[in-house]
Amino acid sequence: MKKFAQLAILATALLAKTGDHNIVSAVYAPDLGVVRIFFSDKLKAVPSSAETTVTLKSGAKIDASRLVVHFEGQGTRSVAVHINGAPVQDVVTQIAFSTVHFADDTTGSNVNSAVDNPGDGVIKITKLMQQIANTQSEKSIFASGLATTSSSGTAGAADVNLNSIDLGIPNLKTFLQLKKATAKEGDPKNFEFGLNYMSAIAIQDPAANRTITAILLDFAGKSEGTASKFGVNNIVGDTSVSLQSPVFDLGPRSSAHFRILGGFEGGSNRSKGDAPVDAPGFAPLKNVDWIARSKFGVEGALHVENPMKVLPFELIELRAGGVVRHLYFDELRYDMATDKVDKTTKGAHPWAQVDLKLMLGHTNQGNYGLKLTYQRGSLPPVFATTKAFQFGFVFETGDRTEH
Amino acid sequence: MSTPKQNKTRTGVNRDFEANVASLLAAGPSGDGDLEVARAIAATSQKVSVDITTVPFTTVPADLFDRTFDDPDVAINTPELMRAFKAQLASKLKSIRQLINDNIPNNPSLDIGLVVQFVFAALHQGGGQ
Numbered sequence: 001m002k003k004f005a006q007l008a009i010l011a012t013a014l015l016a017k018t019g020d021h022n023i024v025s026a027v028y029a030p031d032l033g034v035v036r037i038f039f040s041d042k043l044k045a046v047p048s049s050a051e052t053t054v055t056l057k058s059g060a061k062i063d064a065s066r067l068v069v070h071f072e073g074q075g076t077r078s079v080a081v082h083i084n085g086a087p088v089q090d091v092v093t094q095i096a097f098s099t100v101h102f103a104d105d106t107t108g109s110n111v112n113s114a115v116d117n118p119g120d121g122v123i124k125i126t127k128l129m130q131q132i133a134n135t136q137s138e139k140s141i142f143a144s145g146l147a148t149t150s151s152s153g154t155a156g157a158a159d160v161n162l163n164s165i166d167l168g169i170p171n172l173k174t175f176l177q178l179k180k181a182t183a184k185e186g187d188p189k190n191f192e193f194g195l196n197y198m199s200a201i202a203i204q205d206p207a208a209n210r211t212i213t214a215i216l217l218d219f220a221g222k223s224e225g226t227a228s229k230f231g232v233n234n235i236v237g238d239t240s241v242s243l244q245s246p247v248f249d250l251g252p253r254s255s256a257h258f259r260i261l262g263g264f265e266g267g268s269n270r271s272k273g274d275a276p277v278d279a280p281g282f283a284p285l286k287n288v289d290w291i292a293r294s295k296f297g298v299e300g301a302l303h304v305e306n307p308m309k310v311l312p313f314e315l316i317e318l319r320a321g322g323v324v325r326h327l328y329f330d331e332l333r334y335d336m337a338t339d340k341v342d343k344t345t346k347g348a349h350p351w352a353q354v355d356l357k358l359m360l361g362h363t364n365q366g367n368y369g370l371k372l373t374y375q376r377g378s379l380p381p382v383f384a385t386t387k388a389f390q391f392g393f394v395f396e397t398g399d400r401t402e403h
Numbered sequence: 404m405s406t407p408k409q410n411k412t413r414t415g416v417n418r419d420f421e422a423n424v425a426s427l428l429a430a431g432p433s434g435d436g437d438l439e440v441a442r443a444i445a446a447t448s449q450k451v452s453v454d455i456t457t458v459p460f461t462t463v464p465a466d467l468f469d470r471t472f473d474d475p476d477v478a479i480n481t482p483e484l485m486r487a488f489k490a491q492l493a494s495k496l497k498s499i500r501q502l503i504n505d506n507i508p509n510n511p512s513l514d515i516g517l518v519v520q521f522v523f524a525a526l527h528q529g530g531g532q
Contacts (some may be wrong), residue, residue: 032435038517078520119528133511202490245476
């Protein structure tokens with residue numbers, strides 16, 4: 001998945017173009033006697049100790065002969081400055097490099113930064129990480145859908161996913177999801193919002209985690225509605241367990257992964273909206289109340305780059321998934337013939353979706369291409385039969401780094 | 404006081420034996436968290452491998468920490484895979500498990516190097532200035 005609109009990333013890219021490279025974070029670990037610096041861009045060469053100045057709170061500077069500077073970790077954006085000799089008793093407040101040679105052949109003069117203690121460093125880096133906006137998710141095929149063209153005609157569609165509102169409670173997120181189209185057979189009539197608590201357990205056995213790398217646990221409370229017409233509303237608790245595969249290597253810049261999901265949804269119907277519950281012959285509608293559903297599904301993704309340029313695509317991304325919900329009690333159902341929610345249903349209700357994305361090329365601003373989506377099945381709360389294609393142009397902002 | 408790492412690739416023929424010894428030596432926390440981040444990524448993506456028989460350890464791709472998680476040669480490109488990576492990392496760095504779970508977003512566009520810097524800071528909070 002490529003990067004989507006991310007202001008922070010774009011800002012970094014713009015800074016880089018003007019040659020305004022900088023230090024993203026500098027942290028001093030007194031127990032190691034090390035200042036660790038993370039740069040906004042790759043360096044061409046590590047600065048020498050003579051080009052490095054470490055300043056203490058008192059204003060004193062550490063003698064350059066005590067400094068050893070080298071790349072840290074696997075790359076050229078992290079630099080460690082070791083302070084040899086007697087432990088530093090004062091607070092390290094600033095790091096400066098008189099000259100820094102960056103990999104893009106620009107040179108920075110007096111590149112400097114305040115140095116954080118580890119506690120402040122954790123807070124600052126956390127803020128930096130949060131600033132990088134969440135991707136426009138294409139989140140989960142298990143719960144999402146798109147529609148533009150169906151056998152009943154071509155029409156507009158809405159697909160909104162917001163799932164990153166930070167409530168200040170770790171691992172608890174709000175989410176909002178709207179799947180709506182004006183074509184009858186292309187409209188899943190699915191609108192959900194609620195809270196989701198996420199957890200995960202690592203599979204540590206090396207043999208086992210060649211197939212499954214983690215167990216993902218989700219606990220959600222949500223409201224299910226029909227978006228505009230009909231006024232049906234359910235309140236549902238959703239518990240699911242997923243087995244997440246690792247990323248499988250399919251060659252240079254190509255990969256695949258899958259996820260298997262099982263879960264349970266329970267709750268109650270809070271509103272039947274426009275359903276003709278008091279009309280003669282529609283008595284079963286009145287009895288719709290409790291909700292109990294089990295669900296089982298699988299989702300997979302294939303990501304293939306096309307370095308040979310055999311086809312006119314730079315990248316091909318295929319996502320396919322399906323989920324079967326089994327309804328244990330009667331629930332409301334939309335009837336396309338009458339254009340009303342005037343039926344009940346129970347038993348198995350599958351939903352399947354395939355997304356094919358063909359990226360044609362890229363510019364400095366991002367990548368562009370075509371996307372084709374096919375979906376079939378039905379989704380809560382009114383299980384409208386959906387059979388639709390979506391075809392459109394996609395543009396993803398963000399750089400396409402060549403390594 | 405730690406010493407700077409030297410790049411020195413081992414070329415011995417008993418690679419399995421060396422790998423076993425290195426695994427035992429690397430079983431505990433490494434001090435700066437770099438190795439744990441690399442191993443957690445390798446446990447989540449088979450496109451990434453870590454060789455702990457070299458000093459310092461080496462990775463494929465070699466510039467792993469310069470990349471983002473959703474880089475095609477890392478391919479941790481969904482929020483669910485990021486959750487798996489965090490679970491793997493937390494299991495290797497139990498002393499900062501909570502900080503990892505609470506503060507690293509499930510965002511594949513994150514710079515791996517920024518997460519490495521976060522882990523370094525988190526591991527050394529106790530020895531603050």
